[in-house]
Amino acid sequence: MSTSSKLDSKIPEGPVQEKWDNARFKYKLVNPANRRKYTVIVVGTGLAGGAAAATLAELGYNVLSFCIQDSPRRAHSIAAQGGINAAKNYPNDGDSIYRLFYDTVKGGDFRAREANVYRLAQVSNNIIDQCVAQGVPFAREYGGYLDNRSFGGSQVSRTFYARGQTGQQLLLGAYSAMMRQVGKGKIKMFTRREMCELVLVNGKARGIVVRNLVNGELEKYSADAVVLASGGYGNVFFLSTNAMTSNCTAAWKAYKKGAFFGNPCYTQIHPTCIPVHGANQSKLTLMSESLRNDGRVWAPKAKGDKRPANEIPEEERDYYLERVYPSFGNLAPRDVSSRQAKFRVDEGRGVGATGFAVNLDFRDAIKRDGKNVIEEKYGNLFEMYERITGEDPYKVPMRIYPAVHYTMGGLWVDYNLQSTIEGLFVLGEANFSDHGANRLGASALMQGLADGYFIAPYTISNYLASTKLEKVDTENPAFKEALSATQKQTDKLLSIKGTRTVDQFHKALGHIMWEYVGMSRNEAGLKKAIKEIQQLRKEFWNDVNVPGDPNLVNTELEKANRVADFMELGELMARDALEREESCGGHFREEHQTDDNEAKRDDNKFCHVAAWEYTGDNKEPTRHVEELKFENVHLAQRSYK
């Protein structure tokens, strides 16, 4: 299959090691004195958005920054626990930029663009230097130097961390850099705002319409370029490890204005989360996968064995990861471990009150190393588990189950992180770019900061310097149009006054997604999902109940707008999963597996990115293809046996 003429990846010339240097040399620059004439909108203040806003402001551009929370410091990047990868090779254990590049391409199951991944590995080291200079308190050894650990089954120790709060510390670093620029007047900060529309003028992204969540007012902002760093869309499943306000609306509105959506079906399901306790659960909590370094995962051998875990004798336990993957054992990658847990539950061998869980047992590790050693390593995680479940994991095994955690798919971007809309740049989890079909542990933080600190500032400068931008302000009719579209949707939602709450619809959507577009997918199920979602959408627009005043804080209205978009995105995810007739990374099609239930790629037909083009409401979107070429890392089957 050859690349669609609508998709120009703009990969620079030269060997992979020289592409970024070549690109940077060719990029046009904006004279320092002229930068103050340009304004850039940045939506989102997580690692990608916060880093981009701060850096663009430092360069001298005027930045308008928007976040949904009450402060930019609360973006969901803050919840990342484990760490951030970099190719520093401080431990001298054989790491290099090339190895990080290689591992990331392979880990992504050969569905990412080589040139982007290489650049990510290249700038990974700058990120660590930058963060240390900002005062990020990374873990250190007694000699005073930075400590590294191995993460997610990696064979080298390349992960930098700040206790179990790496995301928090990196985000606070970016936040403090932003606050410095707010103080200087270079960033204007708008909190408690939600983007409702992207505004195009002459085909270029020139502004946004946002809802002020405090007084309900719709506000218009114009700029010379727009950056979306609005995160992933895991909450389409209702239950996920995402924050409550994490949503797809900003990206979805851009899609409907012409930005193609790349690989929407690639979802990461994290294997070690605390299982669902009941119908009123609002979100899922991740337990760091570092626990699998010492915990042993098992299910009872017998179906429906409801005895308490400690009463099940050794010979009646199935340590299935150790059995199926003797060389990686409990450290098998995320997608593989998640699927294996699902297989056990599907066989009727799940544990706990709901049966949707498996055991993660520290009995042997405590016997081997002593309770003190385990406590030192995982004390805070054990406490968190006990706080949530009321059970003591030193005495009884933890119960875990996979949960939606990250979305590799997102808006399609070229090498410059520009979408198919001119002047619209997409950063971090919101884009589709670097993780292929499966993201490795400790790579999300790396990508967010790489995009924000070290890539977008260059590529956006190049865009501003090389594009003729006529003067546009919010009096332009395009703004009025976008504002009235938003107003219309608000009025419609408030006028339905139906019988079901927004959460009821969201839960129903989540149920369909988890059942048919979750850890394992098949043709019949995906077709069913598309039908059921379409039906649910119809019901939503006839029967949802959104009470309250649109001119005050109205959280039901906020949620209704988000769920309306999630339903449309859910359908696109199912469609994408249906078309991708192969298994790769987080996307497992039951029809495409090896004899021993492993994912089976089809490189002849599907070694490409699928980028979806919106063609109108209730019309089938068009699937475009960007062919992927692997010139450095050769296509091979992943094996963890």
Next chain:
Amino acid sequence: MNDKLMTLNLKIWRQKSAKHKGRMQDYKLSGVSPDMSFLEMVDLLNEQLVRQGDDPVAFDHDCREGICGMCSMMINGEAHGPSALTTTCQLHMRHFHDGDSIVIEPFRAKAFPVIKDLMVDRSAFDKVIQAGGFVSVNTGNPQDANNIPISKENADLAMDAAACIGCGACVASCPNASAMLFVSAKISQLALLPQGQVEAKARAESMVQKMDEVGFGNCSNHAECEASCPKGIDLSNIARMNREYFKAKFS
């Protein structure tokens, strides 16, 4: 696991907006599972209110795993409720009993005006950070990260201080609505690291000045802040901040 469902008597602060007057309102809520988090309990109440066509209770929350600092609530007079080192979102209903009365109010302070119900405006914290809670380094090409060795002891102390989630429990618990624990945590983190020492004096002066300016009170050693802090930020940070401040003022 306790599967017995509870019925609770809730007394919740309702206030339509900053301009409206607020009052306490009673609600009876049944079907509360001990495995629910406190916020899931409020979700359950809201779901019922919405079904009756009533306005749900507005409250701040986001990550629901105790790290974003968005959730607040005074629960029976305690910021984040009765469990130590626990944010409201991580507080679970198994710590309450069938028939309990629970009083839920917003974090109250002059510098944190109510927006609606239990939602307050904490942007005063951002203003204090803008005054100096950073190292003045631009993105670019700083030296290699390992060129600045830092003793593990200081790195650990800096991390202890940096663990602050900016929730404002310290302010809400303090009889003077002082923000000293919050401000001192940031000043300490940066004062403990060589990267932060260059600007230490200017930082201490301007952050303290801003803290007073935006309406936070003074410290009179009640230590309620430390007791209510969900992240265990230590009172010794305030002593360190005072040292930094006096150093700046008198040298």
